[in-house]
Amino acid sequence: MIRCKDIHKSFGEKEVLKGISFDIPNGKIFGLLGPSGAGKTTLIKILTGQLDFEKGEAYILNKDVSKLTGEDKADIGIMMDQFGVYERLSCMDNLKIFADIYGIPKSRIIETLALVGLEDAINKAASDLSKGMRVRLQLARVFLNTPSILFLDEPTTGLDPMTQKLIHKIILDKKESGCTIFLTTHNMEEAAKLCDEVALLNEGVIVDSGSPKDICRRYNHQKKILIHLTSGKDMEFTHDGKCAEQICRLMEDGKIETIHSSEPNLETVFLELTGRKLED
Amino acid sequence: MKNILIIIKKEIKDTLKNKAVFLQFVIMPVLTLIMENAINVEGMPELYFMKMFSIMFIGMAPLAACAAIISEEKEKNTLRVLMMSNVKPWQYLIGIGVYVWIICMCGAAVMSIGLKGKDVLIYLSVMGVGFAISILIGSCVGIYAKNQMVATSLYMPVFMVLAFLPMLALFNETIKKVSKIFYTQQIRMILDDMSFDGITYQSAIIVSVNTALAIALFFLIFKKKGLE
Numbered sequence: 001m002i003r004c005k006d007i008h009k010s011f012g013e014k015e016v017l018k019g020i021s022f023d024i025p026n027g028k029i030f031g032l033l034g035p036s037g038a039g040k041t042t043l044i045k046i047l048t049g050q051l052d053f054e055k056g057e058a059y060i061l062n063k064d065v066s067k068l069t070g071e072d073k074a075d076i077g078i079m080m081d082q083f084g085v086y087e088r089l090s091c092m093d094n095l096k097i098f099a100d101i102y103g104i105p106k107s108r109i110i111e112t113l114a115l116v117g118l119e120d121a122i123n124k125a126a127s128d129l130s131k132g133m134r135v136r137l138q139l140a141r142v143f144l145n146t147p148s149i150l151f152l153d154e155p156t157t158g159l160d161p162m163t164q165k166l167i168h169k170i171i172l173d174k175k176e177s178g179c180t181i182f183l184t185t186h187n188m189e190e191a192a193k194l195c196d197e198v199a200l201l202n203e204g205v206i207v208d209s210g211s212p213k214d215i216c217r218r219y220n221h222q223k224k225i226l227i228h229l230t231s232g233k234d235m236e237f238t239h240d241g242k243c244a245e246q247i248c249r250l251m252e253d254g255k256i257e258t259i260h261s262s263e264p265n266l267e268t269v270f271l272e273l274t275g276r277k278l279e280d
Numbered sequence: 281m282k283n284i285l286i287i288i289k290k291e292i293k294d295t296l297k298n299k300a301v302f303l304q305f306v307i308m309p310v311l312t313l314i315m316e317n318a319i320n321v322e323g324m325p326e327l328y329f330m331k332m333f334s335i336m337f338i339g340m341a342p343l344a345a346c347a348a349i350i351s352e353e354k355e356k357n358t359l360r361v362l363m364m365s366n367v368k369p370w371q372y373l374i375g376i377g378v379y380v381w382i383i384c385m386c387g388a389a390v391m392s393i394g395l396k397g398k399d400v401l402i403y404l405s406v407m408g409v410g411f412a413i414s415i416l417i418g419s420c421v422g423i424y425a426k427n428q429m430v431a432t433s434l435y436m437p438v439f440m441v442l443a444f445l446p447m448l449a450l451f452n453e454t455i456k457k458v459s460k461i462f463y464t465q466q467i468r469m470i471l472d473d474m475s476f477d478g479i480t481y482q483s484a485i486i487v488s489v490n491t492a493l494a495i496a497l498f499f500l501i502f503k504k505k506g507l508e
């Protein structure tokens with residue numbers, strides 16, 4: 001459904017993407033993770049035919065991205081923060097333009113605004129929306145029709161946890177209805193929760209990819225157990241007989257407050273792979 | 281066709297809220313109504329203000345409106361969303377052009393209130409041609425400029441030449457010789473005569489050449505810049 005092979009892209013001297021390849025099957029959610037400036041947005045632009053690239057191949061809907069027709073575009077939903085809204089028009093009028101283009105009834109607009117929790121702002125001018133509300137308006141535009149591929153560039157950045165949950169649910173519902181979704185994020189939890197497959201992008205190279213669980217398991221070489229004692233002290237144990245005895249004794253004496261195994265999460269894997277933090 | 285109508289509808293909603301563009305459309309018609317009715321000096325040529333403001337209207341409103349609308353959509357990245365939603369560049373440009381033309385014609389209709397019945401047709405025809413040429417030039421500015429700031433600074437000198445030269449030409453023969461090569465001056469001369477029969481070959485040719493140049497420039501810039 002979405003496929004690319006050895007994509008290279010430079011802006012002037014600077015090579016931003018250095019040979020990106022992946023293959024996303026139908027009906028899956030694919031997450032592209034990476035720090036700011038990694039090239040995530042650039043890759044979305046390339047995959048949606050908005051940007052030329054020097055080398056490589058990119059296909060969506062089984063078509064070369066440079067040959068997408070108008071009908072194909074109606075089948076692709078794209079949300080990115082570079083996409084503007086009509087500031088002076090209300091939420092309703094903003095969506096009305098696109099509903100008219102796609103031939104969608106007005107009732108569906110109200111439905112969609114309610115879906116993203118903007119039902120109280122239907123007649124508010126876009127310029128009066130808060131940052132999070134604006135993101136939701138942009139999402140509403142994508143959810144208005146029913147494309148078979150969605151590209152979402154950081155769909156939940158800047159949203160409160162409640163709204164994030166709401167958006168996650170909509171995304172999962174879209175997947176349920178057969179939609180293929182490509183999303184980028186800085187948020188590890190989000191990726192682990194939503195994505196069937198993730199790719200870690202750093203400085204234009206995919207450093208690892210796979211299902212979030214697999215990736216984490218693959219980097220679970222330390223296998224540490226962390227114990228917080230009732231006395232307030234923290235202790236670290238490895239998986240061996242001597243440590244097991246110690247832990248057993250602490251447990252018998254009732255000295256343990258909490259006990260955790262430290263499986264790596266995507267965050268720590270990323271840190272280990274690149275020496276860079278994802279969010280900052 | 282459907283998309284063109286959608287663009288026109290959108291612009292109608294937006295213009296009422298966009299003061300900068302809205303003023304462009306109403307200021308000359310309103311000024312004309314006021315001045316023609318309020319000021320009546322002995323010996324002043326007939327329809328003095330109406331003709332003067334008509335030319336300023338042609339040289340200003342369509343130009344400023346097209347440049348502002350297109351450059352704003354580029355700057356705010358709304359144009360890109362339209363393009364990604366399968367609105368073709370030509371549909372968008374025709375939509376904006378037709379919309380601006382219709383609104384300007386409504387303004388011209390208001391300005392023609394003081395005219396004798398038989399003069400209305402020639403007046404509106406000539407104004408319609410003038411608006412069309414200005415729309416082409418305004419679109420060139422809008423397409424060329426990457427944001428509203430650049431658009432404003434580009435359109436200012438053009439507007440000075442097209443709108444002000446014909447006015448200065450009223451008082452200065454040398455300026456008139458220069459301004460004759462522009463369609464606004466020619467339209468002014470046609471309006472002075474106010475009859476189809478009075479249109480000279482020279483006027484017809486100059487207006488045609490102006491039109492041809494505007495069209496050529498439009499396609500040149502559009503081909504080079506596109507709409508992104």
Ligand SMILES: Nc1ncnc2c1ncn2[C@@H]1O[C@H](COP(=O)(O)OP(=O)(O)OP(=O)(O)O)[C@@H](O)[C@H]1O
Pocket residue numbers: 011016034035036037038039040041042043
């Ligand atoms: N039009 C452009 N011209 C020049 N350089 C660009 C252009 N667009 C992007 N870049 C550069 O490409 C690199 C990747 O940018 P990109 O926007 O793809 O990052 P990103 O991963 O989306 O970051 P973020 O998480 O902050 O959105 C950056 O170094 C950026 O400066």
Ligand SMILES: [Mg+2]
Pocket residue numbers: 040041042153
């Ligand atoms: Mg980005």
